[in-house]
Ligand SMILES: [Fe+2]
């Protein structure tokens with residue numbers, strides 16, 4: 001019997017047991033398209049987002065900044081990335097469950113993202129386990145999920161902010177992180193981060209596609225709308241500059257990047 005994609009996404013989103021969540025997310029993302037029906041649910045309720053009891057969530061400012069020169073520093077950074085990936089699994093399923101009026105292709109895109117985020121989490125968790133750490137052993141912050149909550153009312157805001165700002169920032173900072181791990185000889189982590197980087201280009205691309213689609217539908221100018229939203233959510237601190245190559249590959253146009261650099265980066 002065909003499975004309703006919105007119910008399947010909600011089940012993954014709400015699962016709080018780590019092992020079950022990973023298993024369920026993998027299965028859900030892997031299932032053939034034909035196994036799903038895309039049929040709007042009559043009884044939509046706000047999902048209760050599932051996460052394990054640990055890690056403890058604290059304010060971003062409360063997290064100690066450690067260099068990767070020490071074992072603890074290295075694993076706390078891997079843990080921080082794993083935590084982002086954990087949230088990204090929830091974000092992908094939330095993008096499916098929350099916005100039920102999108103074209104079919106949107107759901108296949110986000111199902112693919114969900115599968116890749118699950119894999120990113122699994123890979124990073126394996127590195128933690130190799131160092132005798134577990135997901136939850138360090139504190140983490142909830143910045144990404146806070147932004148998800150703030151953009152919960154509109155798919156346009158969600159597509160603008162999560163993939164085009166936050167995941168795109170990942171493209172800006174990951175190459176430097178890869179270099180750092182390469183420098184200390186952590187080839188396993190380097191190859192995980194390379195996989196993550198490549199697939200994240202695809203996630204930003206998907207975000208770009210649906211952001212543009214929604215702008216077009218509403219007769220909005222994408223570039224201008226984006227800048228307004230970035231300011232509205234107070235995410236206009238782009239110090240550090242852009243990874244132009246990566247961002248272009250992910251669907252940002254040259255003009256757009258130049259515009260953003262002039263409006264934001266050079267404003268500091
Ligand atoms: Fe990811």
Ligand SMILES: [Fe+2]
Nearest residue numbers: 088167200203
């Ligand atoms: Fe992603």
